[in-house]
Amino acid sequence: MGGLPMKEDRFSQQARSSGIAGPGWPAGRCVRGADGRRGVGARRHGSPRGQRWAGSEMASQGSGSSSSPKIPGGEGKTAPPYYGAWLLPSVTAGARRLRRLPWATVARAYGRFKLPISEARQMRLLSTLDPLAVGKTSPQPEEHPMSEKLFWGDQEPLSKIPFKILRGHEQMVSSCHFCVEDTKILSGSYDCTVKLWDAVDGIVMRNFEPGPKAPVLECSITADSKRIIAASYDKTIRAWDLETGKPLWKIKHDNFIVSCKFSPDGKYVVSALDVDFGICIRDAVNATLVSHVKDLHERSVTACCFDHDSQKVASVSSDRTIKIWDVMSQATVLSITKAHTNSISNCCFTFSGHFLCTSSWDKTLKIWDVHTGEFRNHGACVTLMQGHEGSVSSCHFARDASFLVSGGFDKTVAIWDVGEGCRKFSLKGHSDWVMDVAISNNKKWILSASKDKTMRLWNIEEIDQIPLVIEYKKAKGLKVTQCEGCDRPFSTYESDTSVETFTKCVFCRMDARHLSADAAPSSSDREDSLANGESKCKDD
Numbered sequence: 001m002g003g004l005p006m007k008e009d010r011f012s013q014q015a016r017s018s019g020i021a022g023p024g025w026p027a028g029r030c031v032r033g034a035d036g037r038r039g040v041g042a043r044r045h046g047s048p049r050g051q052r053w054a055g056s057e058m059a060s061q062g063s064g065s066s067s068s069p070k071i072p073g074g075e076g077k078t079a080p081p082y083y084g085a086w087l088l089p090s091v092t093a094g095a096r097r098l099r100r101l102p103w104a105t106v107a108r109a110y111g112r113f114k115l116p117i118s119e120a121r122q123m124r125l126l127s128t129l130d131p132l133a134v135g136k137t138s139p140q141p142e143e144h145p146m147s148e149k150l151f152w153g154d155q156e157p158l159s160k161i162p163f164k165i166l167r168g169h170e171q172m173v174s175s176c177h178f179c180v181e182d183t184k185i186l187s188g189s190y191d192c193t194v195k196l197w198d199a200v201d202g203i204v205m206r207n208f209e210p211g212p213k214a215p216v217l218e219c220s221i222t223a224d225s226k227r228i229i230a231a232s233y234d235k236t237i238r239a240w241d242l243e244t245g246k247p248l249w250k251i252k253h254d255n256f257i258v259s260c261k262f263s264p265d266g267k268y269v270v271s272a273l274d275v276d277f278g279i280c281i282r283d284a285v286n287a288t289l290v291s292h293v294k295d296l297h298e299r300s301v302t303a304c305c306f307d308h309d310s311q312k313v314a315s316v317s318s319d320r321t322i323k324i325w326d327v328m329s330q331a332t333v334l335s336i337t338k339a340h341t342n343s344i345s346n347c348c349f350t351f352s353g354h355f356l357c358t359s360s361w362d363k364t365l366k367i368w369d370v371h372t373g374e375f376r377n378h379g380a381c382v383t384l385m386q387g388h389e390g391s392v393s394s395c396h397f398a399r400d401a402s403f404l405v406s407g408g409f410d411k412t413v414a415i416w417d418v419g420e421g422c423r424k425f426s427l428k429g430h431s432d433w434v435m436d437v438a439i440s441n442n443k444k445w446i447l448s449a450s451k452d453k454t455m456r457l458w459n460i461e462e463i464d465q466i467p468l469v470i471e472y473k474k475a476k477g478l479k480v481t482q483c484e485g486c487d488r489p490f491s492t493y494e495s496d497t498s499v500e501t502f503t504k505c506v507f508c509r510m511d512a513r514h515l516s517a518d519a520a521p522s523s524s525d526r527e528d529s530l531a532n533g534e535s536k537c538k539d540d
Contacts (some may be wrong), residue, residue, distance in 0.1 A: 006453030011034040030426055133216060136525055138457040146260040161427060166197060168204045169484075173449035175218045179225040179242070182440040185447060186228060187455060194230045196242070198443075199457065208240045210247065218259050227284070229269060229282035233259040237271060240285070249287045250492045253280070259303045263310035268327070270313050279304055279315050282325065291330055303346045307353035314370075316344035322358060334370060338364050339380075346394045350401040355381075357404060359392035365406055367418065387414040387423040398443050405446055413448045415460070427458055 042061065079456055171190035179186050180496035184205070187280040194216060196206040212232035219230040227248065229239045237260055239248040259272035262284060263486045269287070278296040282289055297317035304315040312333065313325045324334035340360035340406065347358045354371035364378035365387070388408035397408045403424065404416040413427040439446055444461040 003438055042101040055286075057100075101295040114155050158231075161425075163427075164202050164430065164457040166202050166457065167453070168195060169193065169269070170199070171215070171453060172432075172451040173435060173453060173455055174216060176447050176449040176455055177219065177221050177438050178440050178445070178447060179221045182442060182445065184225070185455070186219055186221050187458075188219035188230050189453075190215035192216065192232070194219055194228070194240075197455075202457070208238075208245055208247075212236065212238060217257065218261075220260055220262045221300060222262050222284075222332070223264050224266060225261075228265070229260055229262065231257040231271060233468060237287075238271075239284075241515075251282070251287045258301065261305050263306040264308055265311060270304050270306060272304040272315060274300045277317070278302060279325065281311060281313065290329070291323060296325070296332070297321060302344060305347055305349060307349045308351055309353055312353075314347050316358055318343035319426050320344060320360075322356070322368070334373070336368065336375060339366065339368075340364065342391075345392060348395050348397055350397050352401070355401070357395050357397060359395040359406055361391040363388050363390065363408075365392055365395055365404070365416070367404075382418065382421045384416050384421055386421070386460065387416065387426070388412065395435060396437050396439050398439050399441050402443070403438055405437045407437040407448055409433045411450070413437060413446060413456075413458070415446070416425070417514045425460075427456075429456055430454070 053533050069438055071377055101490050158264075166185070169187065169189040173187055173189045174185075175188040176200070178184075179188045184196070185199050187197065188194050192212050192215060194208040194211060194425045195204050196208070196434045197203065198205050204421055208228070208230075211279065212230060215232035216230050216232045219228060221228045221242065224240055224364075227239060228242050231237050233256065234252075235254070235256060236250055236252045237257060238250045240246065243247060252281055253271075253273065255276055256274040257271050258274050261269070261270050263270070267284055268290065269282045271282075273280060273294075276292075277299060278292070278294040279301065280289070280293070281291045296315060297318050297319050298321070299319035301315050301317050304313055311327055313327065315323045315325065316339075320338055320340050322334075322336040322339045322344065323332055325331070326333045339358060340362050342360050342362035344358050344360045347356060350518075354369065356368045356370045357365060358363045359366065363385070365384040367382040367384070368375050384404070384406075386412050389412075390409035392406050392408045393405060397404055401418060404418050406414045406416065408414070411430045411432060411434060414423050415425040415427070416422070417424045425441055427446070427448070430448065430450040430452050434448050434450050436449040437446065438448075444459065446458040447459055447515070448456050448458070450456070
């Protein structure tokens with residue numbers, strides 16, 4: 001039975017030209033039937049359909065031959081016109097060793113049909129460098145999209161504040177401080193640990209042992225960086241030597257301790273008590289009791305701190321009041337009621353001790369003149385608003401009071417221009433509440449502790465050169481000026497025509513106003529002077 005007429009297709013021609021179809025190979029091995037199907041030979045006798053046959057006993061005819069290949073072992077039987085995909089034919093078992101093709105030849109043949117991707121790309125690139133290809137149209141090299149340069153931190157597009165993330169705590173970081181000339185960092189956490197960090201490398205240098213048995217609420221360090229203390233939920237305050245890590249003393253209260261601070265001179269330790277609504281002052285060396293003031297507030301005390309002279313203690317409470325306690329006279333010397341519209345979370349003094357800043361859950365911060373008591377007539381001298389979208393948890397003055405830093409439950413750290421009473425910049429990056437903030441003595445670094453178990457060390461040395469800050473100042477019409485009284489930088493409006501505003505900061509202006517008020521004679525003094533003048537005239 002005759003098969004269908006078959007003809008050689010382009011695959012056979014390419015195989016013959018590439019050297020695969022050598023001498024002795026039957027023409028038409030790679031053939032296409034009249035029905036358009038392509039085949040390589042017959043199926044093995046007795047094998048299932050689709051199994052390819054590797055034999056070589058096919059009719060060696062030209063491209064125009066109409067005979068079909070015969071199946072080995074089957075006289076007169078021809079292969080059906082349908083076969084599997086085109087494959088390179090091999091020879092019979094007897095001549096298989098002699099006619100097997102080298103793999104190099106097979107690879108070269110395959111390369112003629114499809115170039116590797118890398119080789120094709122290389123050829124396109126080399127064609128652009130061919131000096132003979134001048135004037136010819138060559139494909140342009142592929143342009144890979146450049147990834148946008150990423151800057152540290154989740155900042156606004158124009159900010160780019162460098163920072164370093166300190167990881168090492170397993171729970172919320174509740175307190176942080178700079179120490180040892182800004183080269184070390186002290187932290188306390190809810191994982192019941194107090195750690196000392198290297199600020200340069202960002203690694204933990206020491207865990208202070210034995211540690212508290214409950215979450216640490218706050219830690220503090222002396223001004224000379226020699227001793228540290230930590231208050232925890234186990235109702236204890238523990239003290240250690242910073243250099244050696246040796247424990248110094250431990251005291252236990254009957255109530256929870258929500259805050260603890262060293263005095264600037266290192267002589268006292270003040271702690272805020274939860275249930276007693278008061279404060280406790282102890283000797284920092286041997287922890288002996290100096291004074292225990294109960295019911296100082298109507299509700300729980302939230303924070304406390306010493307002034308720069310170590311003579312007064314400021315305390316704030318959830319009853320929205322501010323109290324200042326004199327250590328020597330053992331009495332309350334100042335009280336501000338309804339200072340905020342919600343609970344007051346924290347407080348801090350300026351280095352001079354004349355001004356006190358308070359932060360509150362009402363999303364604001366206020367600066368009070370506690371030196372002259374002007375708040376009795378005019379309230380807070382500065383109210384800082386629109387800086388946080390949630391409760392403000394902490395605040396800290398720079399050493400020269402040129403700016404203020406606050407942390408909030410909106411996961412941001414705000415930098416405030418104290419002179420103008422407005423937010424200068426906002427640092428974003430924490431993934432949870434910011435619990436505490438600190439400023440280095442050289443004003444180049446800001447430290448923030450967060451509920452996300454990390455601390456961030458922000459470099460603000462060149463903050464005034466940030467495009468976002470420059471644009472903000474231009475929009476506000478602000479310029480930075482050096483104060484003639486205290487040499488602190490402060491911002492002023494360029495449109496302001498007051499000479500005093502251009503030359504003095506808000507603190508020096510307030511001090512000058514108080515001095516002038518004290519120097520001005522009262523009405524009674526003027527009456528006495530006038531009476532004395534009249535008596536002199538009569539005598540003459």
